[in-house]
Amino acid sequence: DGGITQSPKYLFRKEGQNVTLSCEQNLNHDAMYWYRQDPGQGLRLIYYSQIVNDFQKGDIAEGYSVSREKKESFPLTVTSAQKNPTAFYLCASSLLGGEETQYFGPGTRLLVL
């Protein structure tokens, strides 16, 4: 898990509720990423950020939002528009974007009540 922390480990969402997943890194990495992992599937990119105050949509950004106000932090909000949010969410960071090794956090499992 290196220097990347995610919280909480488990998160429960009620219908119509927005929830925010935390991701913090102390590796001094410029780039940060959010992935969604469904059972038996690979990792799908939700959003990524290569620099503070800038971020780009990944393949499945609908129903999610992010912010990058600090280099160390990249929170992900799962909005009520995301109709199937139950999944394992993984945050990663790399020294730079592009062809750099990505290091992953321990993940947050989101469940819908």
Next chain:
Amino acid sequence: GENVEQHPSTLSVQEGDSAVIKCTYSDSASNYFPWYKQELGKGPQLIIDIRSNVGEKKDQRIAVTLNKTAKHFSLHITETQPEDSAVYFCAASIPSDMRFGAGTRLTVKP
């Protein structure tokens, strides 16, 4: 964009045997190929990686080979142990875009 295919999806071996997982990619511009190991309920951990200027890399019982002409790369684990049981992901990266395979669930039977 890049597309990565990974085979097999499940692999069961006897302790001490070798395991091989294969991946193919579509974008010839890909230059970086990491492999990750994910244990149940945890985040993926990098176990080995290779860049396009190298054909093979080894780290103790783990090795990765790369064939850029054929656009495929493989993970080899020798002398498997029960603690090698996990899901393994390959990935291929071009600038600003890393794509992951769907994963291989490896089970090592004692």
